[in-house]
Amino acid sequence: MAINKHSSTIKRVMGCIGRYKWGVSASLFCALLTVLLTLYIPVLIGQAIDCIVGIGDVNFQAMWVILKQMGIVILLTSVSQWLMSHINNWITYRVVKDIRTQAFNKLEVLPLKYIDSHSHGDIISRIIADIDQFSDGLLMGFTQLFTGVLTIIGTLIFMFYINPTIAVVVVVVTPVSLFVASFIAKKTYYLFQMQSKTRGELTSLVEEMMGNQKVVQAFGHEKEAQHKFENINEELRIWALKATFFSSITNPSTRFVNSLVYACVGISGAFAAINGLLTIGQLTSFLNYANQYTKPFNEISGVITELQNALASAARVFELIDEESQIPDNPNAAVLMDATGEIHLNSVDFSYNPEVTLIQDMNLLVKPGQRVAIVGPTGCGKSTVINLLMRFYDVDAGSIEVDGMDIRHLTRESLRASYGMVLQETWLKSGTIRENIAYGKSDASEEEMILAAKEAHAHSFIERMPNGYDTVITEDGGNLSQGQKQLLCIARVMLCLPPMLILDEATSSIDTRTEVKIQKAFAKMMEGRTSFIVAHRLSTIREADVILVMKDGHIIEQGTHETLLSQDGFYAQLYNSQFAVS
Incomplete structure (x- = not known):
């Protein structure tokens, strides 16, 4: 051999x-x-x-x-x-x-x-x-x-x-x-x-x-x-x-x-x-x-x-x-243009390990412009849903459709360009602050970039940096606080403003005062855009149009904040546990 x-x-x-x-x-x-x-x-x-x-x-x-x-x-x-x-x-x-x-x-x-x-x-x-x-x-x-x-x-x-x-x-x-x-x-x-x-x-x-x-x-x-x-x-x-x-x-x-x-x-x-x-x-x-x-x-x-x-x-x-590449785009794959944001998960099955089941028979219809919050205990599949929506992983069975088209029949580039994503784990590259904010829109004007930074409440701390927007930051933003790094990631999405948004614990590392401002900026940014919000702090998703409560890969409850509280089910337990006195 x-x-x-x-x-x-x-x-x-x-x-x-x-x-x-x-x-x-x-x-x-x-x-x-x-x-x-x-x-x-x-x-x-x-x-x-x-x-x-x-x-x-x-x-x-x-x-x-x-x-x-x-x-x-x-x-x-x-x-x-x-x-x-x-x-x-x-x-x-x-x-x-x-x-x-x-x-x-x-x-x-x-x-x-x-x-x-x-x-x-x-x-x-x-x-x-x-x-x-x-x-x-x-x-x-x-x-x-x-x-x-x-x-x-x-x-x-x-x-x-x-x-x-x-x-x-x-x-x-x-x-x-x-x-x-x-x-x-x-x-x-x-x-x-x-x-x-x-x-x-x-x-x-x-x-x-x-x-x-x-x-x-x-x-x-x-x-x-x-x-x-x-x-x-x-x-x-x-x-x-x-x-x-x-x-x-x-x-x-x-x-x-x-x-x-x-x-x-x-x-x-x-x-x-x-x-x-x-x-x-x-x-x-x-x-x-x-x-x-x-x-x-x-x-x-x-x-x-x-x-x-x-x-x-x-x-x-x-x-x-020689490792097997990801499944290439179909030669006849369509380019997703001007997406309205209608998303349909149809009988979706997915597992990272075939021997360990995770998501089974998930069905969901999201209308254009809806704000969908996904909550549940750790390991229930919240981030996995995001991975599937972005097609970082392909479903094992069923399908995910955007504007009536199976995402496997769309080019990955056009699909992902239609999403703006802010994750809990921030990522910044070695370079200037300007280059990091304009990462998804390199042809953005100075005015557009500064406006995005202001809307993300990042402009004030950037101005205090030694060289402002031309300040060089180290790999993964090592010379910035975790909150500052997250603000820059938010500004990066603010600049692009695609038709669909994914916010995965996006304000987890930001102080309460800044978070209030960011939530207002998010509210403005989400207007008319289909948005998925993954959060552990349930107080941040009260205004969501639909809240999906996940457990063991299944959607066990679905509805608005008030509706779910009135049902006194699993969501109510999760919500009330945040205020419980130990």
């Missing part, structure tokens, strides 16, 4: 490289030219040595010609090597860019259930760390693998040309080096794969701790977090040490075999020279070739080790890329 996966990864990588065929061809040409010129130098050295016949008998004129030839060959070799390196860099970083783009594009179309069920740190590690690791291995492979293989082939040809018998000796000893390198390569792939996996777990933990450091410290969880970090870090150390150990013995092992080859060439060549079968210059050339022949084995063994690491990392990235 692991071998098939390894082969599949290699094919995928070769397919990515294959897009740049002309670059690969140019690199191979430069590698071939470099090798041929490099291998020609020992011939010139041998000829120069043969110009020295004896003491005081040196053919300087012939030697000078040879030295000039050597200078030209060395210069051409340098230019060829530089070009090859430049082309290899060009190919490598474009291949890496393509793969990283594929991975990020996949992230954009992954179903929300994948994001919810996988560690965010591990996903980040695949897109950043694993691709960087792959880049390093691929670059080394391009730089050394081509020239290494061509050097081995070239030196064999030259050696057979000079003396076939000694060349046969070299070929006979060579398989020992190949066997050693192959044995170690198989070991290192698995070890590097486990190293990448553990590195992803470590990244995930660090990302989790960084994002929730206040909570960790508030609950005195530092020692437990440190203990967990040390355990994973120790596991990473063990895998890394094993991987490094096996990869490090490759070079010494092949060097031993290469030295053995060099010794065999030296001894057999010496006897051949004594018997007049070789000149001293030819023997020198042969020894140079033996050295150049064995050197690539050391480099290739190192390349193979790095490639094992790179392929293990690439396999993790390809796993992400």
Whole structure:
């Protein structure tokens, strides 16, 4: 199974490289030219040595010609090597860019259930760390693998040309080096794969701790977090040490075999020279070739080790890329334009886990402009309804219709653009306050943006910031209070004002005085717009046209605030419990 996966990864990588065929061809040409010129130098050295016949008998004129030839060959070799390196860099970083783009594009179309069920740190590690690791291995492979293989082939040809018998000796000893390198390569792939996996777990933990450091410290969880970090870090150390150990013995092992080859060439060549079968210059050339022949084995063994690491990392990235995407929009999907806001949930069934039922046979008809409040205990399915309305998840059975059209037959972009959403969990991006407010309407004018901020009661605190609307806030608004972040999120929706609104605990982090102002702004914003309000504080939804009381995925009560109180049912219990004296 692991071998098939390894082969599949290699094919995928070769397919990515294959897009740049002309670059690969140019690199191979430069590698071939470099090798041929490099291998020609020992011939010139041998000829120069043969110009020295004896003491005081040196053919300087012939030697000078040879030295000039050597200078030209060395210069051409340098230019060829530089070009090859430049082309290899060009190919490598474009291949890496393509793969990283594929991975990020996949992230954009992954179903929300994948994001919810996988560690965010591990996903980040695949897109950043694993691709960087792959880049390093691929670059080394391009730089050394081509020239290494061509050097081995070239030196064999030259050696057979000079003396076939000694060349046969070299070929006979060579398989020992190949066997050693192959044995170690198989070991290192698995070890590097486990190293990448553990590195992803470590990244995930660090990302989790960084994002929730206040909570960790508030609950005195530092020692437990440190203990967990040390355990994973120790596991990473063990895998890394094993991987490094096996990869490090490759070079010494092949060097031993290469030295053995060099010794065999030296001894057999010496006897051949004594018997007049070789000149001293030819023997020198042969020894140079033996050295150049064995050197690539050391480099290739190192390349193979790095490639094992790179392929293990690439396999993790390809796993992400191969994840099943969300169901794409139907080619004939309609674009929702100027929605009136009529929404119909027809016999809807949905569960995050097929073994655990959540929403069953939910039916609801919301008329245009109605304000619908959804209440109920934690885990009853309130936020799940929002996920279904926005089509973050698709229903298991039944249908949800907007203006009489099944939302599965609408484009996701047009559906979501028709909703304005303010969630309990605020989200702001790193950038200016201006950019965050205009996130959903980048072409908004300055006047529109300021008006939206004023209606959200955010303008006054923004003006007190160092640079007003141009103040840069950190990722997720870390330098703002929770209430201020929520005000900005509300201003963002105020600017767009789509025909349908979703307010999920939208005022949960705002003080009572500000909340009164926000409720007035919401009332203005909701005029003529279909609105869904999810709230735990029931006092905030008295004015709702319809209140849906949910329990265990079912709507158990439905009506206005006064009607539900008069029924003295579950809603009345929830409402009165807020004022109960413990």
